[in-house]
Amino acid sequence: MIADDLDTLDANQLRDALRAARAEAAFKQAVIDKLTHENAILKRLKFAAQSERFSAEQKSLLDETLDSDLAAVAAEIEALQPGRAAGERQQPRREKLPAHLPRRDVHHEPENTACGCGQAMQRIGEDVAEKLDYQPGVFTVERHIRGKWVCKCCERIVQAPVAPHIIDKGLPTTGLLAQVLVAKYLDHLPLYRQEAIFERAGHAIARSTLAQWVGECGVQLQPLVDALAAELLRQPVLHADETPVAMLKPGHGKTHRAYLWSYCSTQFSPLQGVVFDFADSRGGQHARDFL
Numbered sequence: 001m002i003a004d005d006l007d008t009l010d011a012n013q014l015r016d017a018l019r020a021a022r023a024e025a026a027f028k029q030a031v032i033d034k035l036t037h038e039n040a041i042l043k044r045l046k047f048a049a050q051s052e053r054f055s056a057e058q059k060s061l062l063d064e065t066l067d068s069d070l071a072a073v074a075a076e077i078e079a080l081q082p083g084r085a086a087g088e089r090q091q092p093r094r095e096k097l098p099a100h101l102p103r104r105d106v107h108h109e110p111e112n113t114a115c116g117c118g119q120a121m122q123r124i125g126e127d128v129a130e131k132l133d134y135q136p137g138v139f140t141v142e143r144h145i146r147g148k149w150v151c152k153c154c155e156r157i158v159q160a161p162v163a164p165h166i167i168d169k170g171l172p173t174t175g176l177l178a179q180v181l182v183a184k185y186l187d188h189l190p191l192y193r194q195e196a197i198f199e200r201a202g203h204a205i206a207r208s209t210l211a212q213w214v215g216e217c218g219v220q221l222q223p224l225v226d227a228l229a230a231e232l233l234r235q236p237v238l239h240a241d242e243t244p245v246a247m248l249k250p251g252h253g254k255t256h257r258a259y260l261w262s263y264c265s266t267q268f269s270p271l272q273g274v275v276f277d278f279a280d281s282r283g284g285q286h287a288r289d290f291l
C-alpha cells in the first residue's frame with residue numbers, strides 16, 4: 001500500500017489497510033526482537049570465549065565464526081529497518097587502499113548528456129569509489145568513476161547511478177568475496193590463514209573484516225539456498241547422509257560433536273544439487289524437519 005493511494009479509499013478500506021499495516025509492523029518487530037536476542041547471545045559467546053582454554057587456533061576459528069554470525073544478524077536487522085539501522089550502525093572506518101596497488105578505472109557516465117532544453121551538458125566533476133579486487137596472488141583496485149554533468153541554463157545535474165554491490169559501500173569486489181568464500185569453504189582455509197596470504201600479496205585484511213564479509217555474503221546467498229532446497233524437495237528421490245563435525249562451543253572448554261546433514265538429488269536426476277543442513281545431533285527429527 002503506497003501513501004498516495006490512501007486518498008482514494010473509503011473508511012472500510014482504510015481500516016483494512018491500517019489492520020494490514022499493523023500486522024506487518026508487529027511481525028517485523030517480532031523478527032527484530034528475535035535477531036536482537038541472537039545478537040546478544042553471540043556477543044556473550046564471544047566474551048565467554050576469551051577466557052576459555054581453547055588453543056590459539058581454536059580461539060581464532062571461533063572468533064571468525066562469531067564475527068561472521070554477528071555480521072549476518074546485523075545485515076538481517078538492517079534489511080528489516082533500513083532507515084533506522086543505517087544510522088545506528090557505526091559506519092565502518094574506510095581505510096585508504098594502498099597507493100602501490102595497480103589501479104583500473106571503470107567509467108560510469110549517463111547514457112544521454114543532452115539536457116531536455118536541447119543544450120549539451122558539461123562535465124563538472126566526478127565521484128570516485130575504490131573497490132579492492134583480487135586475482136590469486138595479485139590485488140588490484142577498481143576505481144569506479146561517475147562523472148557529474150550539468151546543464152548551465154537549467155542548473156540540472158545528471159550522474160550515472162551507483163552500480164549495485166554485494167556489500168553496499170563496501171570495499172571488496174564480487175571477485176574478492178568469491179575468493180574468500182571458496183578458500184574458506186572449499187579449500188578449508190581459515191580466515192586467519194587468508195589474512196596472512198593477503199598480507200603477502202601486498203594488503204593485509206583483518207580476519208574480523210573477512211569474517212564480516214563471510215557473514216554478509218551468507219545472508220545474501222540464503223535465498224539461493226532456500227530456492228535450491230525447495231527444488232530438491234520436489235525430487236521423487238533424495239539421498240541423505242550426516243557427517244560429524246567438531247563444534248566449538250564456549251562455556252565447556254572443549255569441542256562438541258555436531259552434524260552436517262547433506263541432501264542431494266540422485267545421479268539420474270537432471271538437477272544435480274546438494275544442500276547442507278547444520279544440526280547439533282544425528283536425531284531423525286532434523287531430517288523430518290528438513291523434509
Ligand SMILES: [Zn+2]
Pocket residue numbers: 115116117118119151152153154155156
Ligand atoms: Zn537544460
